[in-house]
Amino acid sequence: MSSLxxxxxxxxxxxxxxxxxxxxxxGIGTPIERAAGQQxxxxxxxxxxxxxxxxxxxxxxxxxxxxxxxxxxxxxADDVSGSAVDAGAVEFIDLLCHSNEDLAHVFHGGxxxxxxxxxxxxxxxxxxxxxxxxxxxLDEFVVEEAKQASRIQAAGGGEYARFRDYQAWDQGDLGxxxxxxxxxxxxxxxxxxxxxxxxKDLDYRGGHVYSExxxxxxxxxxxxxxxxxx
Amino acid sequence: xxxxxxSSEQFDAVIVGAGAGGGTAVRVLADHGMKLCLIEAGxxxxxxxxxxEHKSYADYPHRGVEDGGKRYFGTGKPYGFxxxxxxxxxxxxxxxxxxxxxxxxxxRSRIVxxxxxxxxxxxxxxxxxxxxxxxxxxxxxNWPIDYSELSPYYDKAEKFIGVTGTVEGIxxxxxxxxxxxxxxxxxxxxxxxxxxxxDIPFIANRRAVITSNKNGRAACHYCGxxxxxxxxxxxxxxxxxxxxxxxxxxxxxxxxxAMAREVTVDSSGKPDGVIYIDRxxxxxxxxxxxxxxxxxxxxxxxxxxxxxxxxYHPNGLGNSSGQVGRNLMDTVGFGLQGYVPYLEGxxxxxxxxxxxxxxxxxxxxxxxxxxxxxxxxxxxxFGGGFRLPxxxxxxxxxxxxxxxxxxxxxxxxxxxxxxxxAGRGEMIANDMSYCELDSDVVDQWGIPVLKFHFKxxxxxxxxxxxxxxxxxxxxxxxxxxxxxxxxAEREADGISVPGSIIHEVGVARMGERAETSVLNGFCQxxxxxxxxxxxxxxxxxxxxxxxxxxxxxxxxRASDYLAEEMRKGNV
Numbered sequence: 001m002s003s004l005x006x007x008x009x010x011x012x013x014x015x016x017x018x019x020x021x022x023x024x025x026x027g028i029g030t031p032i033e034r035a036a037g038q039q040x041x042x043x044x045x046x047x048x049x050x051x052x053x054x055x056x057x058x059x060x061x062x063x064x065x066x067x068x069x070x071x072x073x074x075x076x077a078d079d080v081s082g083s084a085v086d087a088g089a090v091e092f093i094d095l096l097c098h099s100n101e102d103l104a105h106v107f108h109g110g111x112x113x114x115x116x117x118x119x120x121x122x123x124x125x126x127x128x129x130x131x132x133x134x135x136x137x138l139d140e141f142v143v144e145e146a147k148q149a150s151r152i153q154a155a156g157g158g159e160y161a162r163f164r165d166y167q168a169w170d171q172g173d174l175g176x177x178x179x180x181x182x183x184x185x186x187x188x189x190x191x192x193x194x195x196x197x198x199x200k201d202l203d204y205r206g207g208h209v210y211s212e213x214x215x216x217x218x219x220x221x222x223x224x225x226x227x228x229x230x
Numbered sequence: 231x232x233x234x235x236x237s238s239e240q241f242d243a244v245i246v247g248a249g250a251g252g253g254t255a256v257r258v259l260a261d262h263g264m265k266l267c268l269i270e271a272g273x274x275x276x277x278x279x280x281x282x283e284h285k286s287y288a289d290y291p292h293r294g295v296e297d298g299g300k301r302y303f304g305t306g307k308p309y310g311f312x313x314x315x316x317x318x319x320x321x322x323x324x325x326x327x328x329x330x331x332x333x334x335x336x337x338r339s340r341i342v343x344x345x346x347x348x349x350x351x352x353x354x355x356x357x358x359x360x361x362x363x364x365x366x367x368x369x370x371x372n373w374p375i376d377y378s379e380l381s382p383y384y385d386k387a388e389k390f391i392g393v394t395g396t397v398e399g400i401x402x403x404x405x406x407x408x409x410x411x412x413x414x415x416x417x418x419x420x421x422x423x424x425x426x427x428x429d430i431p432f433i434a435n436r437r438a439v440i441t442s443n444k445n446g447r448a449a450c451h452y453c454g455x456x457x458x459x460x461x462x463x464x465x466x467x468x469x470x471x472x473x474x475x476x477x478x479x480x481x482x483x484x485x486x487x488a489m490a491r492e493v494t495v496d497s498s499g500k501p502d503g504v505i506y507i508d509r510x511x512x513x514x515x516x517x518x519x520x521x522x523x524x525x526x527x528x529x530x531x532x533x534x535x536x537x538x539x540x541x542y543h544p545n546g547l548g549n550s551s552g553q554v555g556r557n558l559m560d561t562v563g564f565g566l567q568g569y570v571p572y573l574e575g576x577x578x579x580x581x582x583x584x585x586x587x588x589x590x591x592x593x594x595x596x597x598x599x600x601x602x603x604x605x606x607x608x609x610x611x612f613g614g615g616f617r618l619p620x621x622x623x624x625x626x627x628x629x630x631x632x633x634x635x636x637x638x639x640x641x642x643x644x645x646x647x648x649x650x651x652a653g654r655g656e657m658i659a660n661d662m663s664y665c666e667l668d669s670d671v672v673d674q675w676g677i678p679v680l681k682f683h684f685k686x687x688x689x690x691x692x693x694x695x696x697x698x699x700x701x702x703x704x705x706x707x708x709x710x711x712x713x714x715x716x717x718a719e720r721e722a723d724g725i726s727v728p729g730s731i732i733h734e735v736g737v738a739r740m741g742e743r744a745e746t747s748v749l750n751g752f753c754q755x756x757x758x759x760x761x762x763x764x765x766x767x768x769x770x771x772x773x774x775x776x777x778x779x780x781x782x783x784x785x786x787r788a789s790d791y792l793a794e795e796m797r798k799g800n801v
Binding site: 080212213223 | 412454573616632
């Protein structure tokens with residue numbers, strides 16, 4: 001049966017009360033912590049606790065290690081923030097591969113191709129290769145990717161042309177490697193910048209609630225002085 | 231015909247659809263003391279479960295890419311995982327078709343509150359220039375009502391809903407009764423300064439957000455996440471602001487998961503209720519009422535009318551003019567993204583604000599159309615700032631910079647230095663743009679579906695090219711460079727795909743005469759005095775003003791009129 005509803009939703013009032021109250025107690029323009037039970041965006045806590053319980057589901061241990069190496073090369077730790085691996089990129093890739101056969105295929109096949117390519121070049125797997133050999137092949141992928149992109153551009157297509165003309169994208173001896181590289185990079189970047197590690201890296205300041213919205217004078221000064229309207 | 235009466239209750243009115251139009255009608259009519267039945271095709275809304283306000287992407291193992299990586303394969307939720315929409319461009323088991331040579335996208339949201347749970351909240355009044363545009367350029371049709379008739383209802387709607395803004399005295403953008411707007415973010419100030427050089431006025435945005443406490447709703451807390459649904463109802467939604475309070479009057483029966491099929495008529499051909507299909511039991515149920523109010527969303531209301539065929543109304547109910555389904559309009563959309571190098575290094579601050587651009591540019595060229603070469607205008611929305619990164623935010627940057635420490639560094643430096651401009655323009659109704667019943671296809675409820683036909687005319691294409699030139703000029707005058715299209719899709723990436731701006735209106739237009747329109751100026755059917763259509767279907771034209779505020783105002787006006795007519799015994 002259809003549900004017959006005659007009453008308003010009491011939970012609305014509860015939510016309203018908790019945030020309304022929080023806004024009322026704080027001063028004007030003061031950031032206030034989120035209502036209880038809600039995650040605070042800006043808290044740049046390391047994710048290790050949250051990831052501690054994750055169990056590998058789709059990738060083999062060797063594949064896991066290879067992706068971890070690739071993700072670290074793509075987004076390494078520096079003096080500002082941690083790496084893509086610190087941000088949970090490998091767990092993220094394993095989880096999504098486990099729930100999508102097509103995606104799993106990209107990674108299983110691509111990683112096998114990469115090891116075969118590396119063996120041909122230096123006699124060992126990607127993970128076991130030295131840093132120089134690893135970055136050499138990634139550099140080639142970047143060059144090849146740029147070539148492919150300009151081929152598509154020349155054919156009159158943008159980003160969407162890739163889907164209409166998949167063959168054009170897939171040409172070249174390094175094709176399968178470029179494809180794998182693009183997927184690892186795309187997913188590492190997403191895992192990184194959606195995590196507290198990435199938000200810290202970007203110095204993201206959102207994720208507060210305020211009783212009044214204020215734009216800092218120093219920012220206005222900084223920008224206006226450099227603008228054509230100074 | 232009905233298989234199963236839900237009850238023998240006779241309602242004063244049955245309202246189909248719980249969005250902006252239906253929500254306003256049910257609240258206003260409940261206040262008039264009427265006994266009402268509100269039927270909604272989707273489920274009840276529970277904001278605490280449905281709204282993802284104040285959630286972080288990291289709260290979800292899939293990081294917003296959705297289970298199975300749907301976003302990567304183009305099958306994720308429209309506008310991203312965090313948006314609160316229950317609907318989308320396709321609904322399982324509820325197809326629509328599109329004619330050869332046409333493109334059309336139809337966004338449907340089946341839930342209490344409908345699209346108002348997550349919409350942009352841009353709230354602009356139509357002006358007298360808009361309502362009588364035909365007088366100036368001979369195109370389209372005039373509305374049967376004047377601004378002076380609509381204005382008191384804009385007042386009521388703004389006072390009740392709460393709309394930010396400042397008094398400006400611009401003829402194309404009539405002032406209203408405004409909440410204090412938040413101050414502009416720095417990128418908005420830049421746009422305003424740029425606009426001064428180019429004679430484009432940037433003024434405080436007019437959005438349905440309260441910045442002071444109102445009727446038990448808390449003032450905006452500037453988290454910037456209006457698009458996810460607002461837990462405090464500081465941003466207007468028909469669910470929280472109209473419907474939940476109306477339910478508390480005890481005069482409203484809400485029936486959810488009820489898919490309206492047709493308006494029924496009595497032995498004299500007069501509407502006497504609505505038949506819906508219960509989505510769970512698949513049984514037909516009839517609701518009897520003295521008046522029928524359609525607010526199912528423009529095209530859905532047209533579909534119900536066309537499907538309400540009887541020997542009295544062989545072409546569908548309210549369709550003696552043949553105008554039901556005609557005059558389908560969307561808004562013209564085009565956008566460009568820019569990059570402003572000197573914004574690199576700007577001190578970081580919270581740019582969220584009230585979730586959208588704090589300034590916008592109303593149309594400024596209403597006296598220049600002859601010179602411009604296109605007849606109707608557009609407004610400019612724009613964005614920038616340090617936005618919350620989500621899945622996909624840096625795919626383009628990553629491709630530009632390769633990988634490694636350098637890529638990470640460049641993404642950090644570029645963050646916050648991008649701007650985007652989007653135009654939202656008026657389309658003029660044309661004969662090539664309409665919807666009709668598809669005689670070959672029914673949905674899973676056995677209801678014949680709509681077939682869409684659509685064509686942008688030269689007017690719209692020329693307007694979009696003017697947008698492109700204007701945005702290029704704005705970005706370059708600001709000291710930036712154009713980096714690409716914003717929300718590029720197809721129609722050769724030069725104009726939005728029809729329907730994709732989600733301002734589809736006009737398929738049961740009002741007018742001066744029964745021969746050429748479906749409704750009179752009170753949204754009342756020419757063919758049946760107890761039948762009203764209070765969503766965007768009544769629109770005669772589709773000015774560059776987002777439609778929701780006008781739907782609120784027209785629905786309120788129609789509801790007052792209906793209550794008065796019933797009191798007098800005329801309905």
